[in-house]
Amino acid sequence: MDYAAATYVRFEVKKTMGKYFSEEFGNPSSFNAIGLSAKNAVESSREKIAKILGCSQKEVIFTGSGTESINLAIKGIANAMKNKGKHIITSKVEHHAALNTCKFLEENGFEVTYLDTDRYGLVHSKDVEKAIRKDTILITIMYANNEIGTINPISEIGRIARKHNIPFHTDACQAAGFLDINVNRLNVDLMTINSGKIYGPKGIGLLYVKKGILIEPLIHGGGQEFGLRSGTENVPYIVGFAKALELAQKEKNKESKRLKKLRDMLIKKLLKIPKTILNGHPKKRLPNNVNITFLDVEGEALLLLLNEYGIYAATGSACASEKLEPSHVILAIGLPYEAAHGSIRFTLGKKTTRQDIDKVAGVLPKLVENLRCISPVDVKMSTIRELMRR
Numbered sequence: 063m064d065y066a067a068a069t070y071v072r073f074e075v076k077k078t079m080g081k082y083f084s085e086e087f088g089n090p091s092s093f094n095a096i097g098l099s100a101k102n103a104v105e106s107s108r109e110k111i112a113k114i115l116g117c118s119q120k121e122v123i124f125t126g127s128g129t130e131s132i133n134l135a136i137k138g139i140a141n142a143m144k145n146k147g148k149h150i151i152t153s154k155v156e157h158h159a160a161l162n163t164c165k166f167l168e169e170n171g172f173e174v175t176y177l178d179t180d181r182y183g184l185v186h187s188k189d190v191e192k193a194i195r196k197d198t199i200l201i202t203i204m205y206a207n208n209e210i211g212t213i214n215p216i217s218e219i220g221r222i223a224r225k226h227n228i229p230f231h232t233d234a235c236q237a238a239g240f241l242d243i244n245v246n247r248l249n250v251d252l253m254t255i256n257s258g259k260i261y262g263p264k265g266i267g268l269l270y271v272k273k274g275i276l277i278e279p280l281i282h283g284g285g286q287e288f289g290l291r292s293g294t295e296n297v298p299y300i301v302g303f304a305k306a307l308e309l310a311q312k313e314k315n316k317e318s319k320r321l322k323k324l325r326d327m328l329i330k331k332l333l334k335i336p337k338t339i340l341n342g343h344p345k346k347r348l349p350n351n352v353n354i355t356f357l358d359v360e361g362e363a364l365l366l367l368l369n370e371y372g373i374y375a376a377t378g379s380a381c382a383s384e385k386l387e388p389s390h391v392i393l394a395i396g397l398p399y400e401a402a403h404g405s406i407r408f409t410l411g412k413k414t415t416r417q418d419i420d421k422v423a424g425v426l427p428k429l430v431e432n433l434r435c436i437s438p439v440d441v442k443m444s445t446i447r448e449l450m451r452r
């Protein structure tokens with residue numbers, strides 16, 4: 063129930079990676095046979111990915127993670143464009159990789175507009191357009207939210223960015239396993255994808271950078287990745303990433319259909335528990351995401367109890383949960399502080415079955431009831447409904 067945080071490396075991926083560890087271990091920059099063979103592996107992976115994204119190979123930059131790609135997109139554009147302007151538009155529900163990069167830039171003379179979302183966590187394109195100024199140099203809005211699964215109208219926002227001639231980046235880390243990632247249909251200039259969320263290895267990501275977009279590297283050195291990300295390429299991981307993306311995109315329709323059924327089954331069962339709220343959009347939602355607020359329940363306590371039953375769920379994002387702060391996403395969609403604490407994310411994946419859904423739905427009512435017995439708070443559903451009516 064925590065596939066949005068991590069997926070296992072699938073068999074086919076592991077198998078294709080295998081020989082690039084100890085047999086074909088050359089450096090792609092070496093001018094010899096094993097170097098050339100490593101280079102070929104990297105370039106054929108890049109070609110595979112470019113085909114899926116609908117772009118040219120020179121527009122695909124391999125990085126060390128989703129976080130690094132997002133940093134490269136935001137800081138890279140900011141540094142390249144700072145003489146033109148210093149204003150960036152993003153949203154309040156982005157991943158911390160984007161939010162904290164923006165915060166860092168704010169401390170360094172840039173101005174950032176953090177757009178509100180509606181109660182479902184949806185960013186509206188008319189709000190993006192309203193926020194555009196003469197000095198706006200970048201718009202960065204996530205494709206699908208990692209906590210509540212809401213899918214943003216990326217192609218529409220992209221059209222607005224194009225009309226105003228402003229570079230547009232999207233964080234597609236949660237989308238790549240389920241949605242269309244063709245950069246032309248999406249109207250994006252930059253796009254981040256990582257491998258660890260699509261049954262590939264962790265610690266490898268990519269940034270799509272459209273030809274003609276001005277961007278500065280974060281890492282300088284030998285000039286690999288068209289000068290945008292120096293350092294010897296992670297050959298086995300690049301090969302694995304390409305294989306994982308290829309399989310994910312090939313299987314996305316069938317797998318989405320299967321998971322949607324399980325997702326909706328789980329949502330229906332959990333909403334039967336009194337004082338529960340579904341977070342995120344009911345329809346424009348990732349096929350594997352269920353996010354429920356259990357009022358008067360401490361989310362972390364519920365996680366520990368679920369863990370005892372071998373059920374691994376999450377509160378907020380993996381990175382936020384160390385701080386025991388309620389999720390910034392749940393707060394942004396308008397839930398009050400006390401309610402935000404009881405929000406749990408269940409994310410389904412390849413090995414999730416009907417039996418798993420029944421198990422979770424069977425165990426939860428009692429656990430929630432027990433925790434409520436010892437809860438000092440008693441939030442009224444009517445209060446929540448009033449707040450959510452905005």
Ligand SMILES: *Cc1c(COP(=O)(O)O)cnc(C)c1O
Pocket residue numbers: 066127128129130157159204206207208233234235236256257258259265266267
């Ligand atoms: C996981 C994730 C990231 C960060 O990716 P890493 O590869 O862990 O650095 C960024 N954005 C979203 C939406 C994610 O789900």
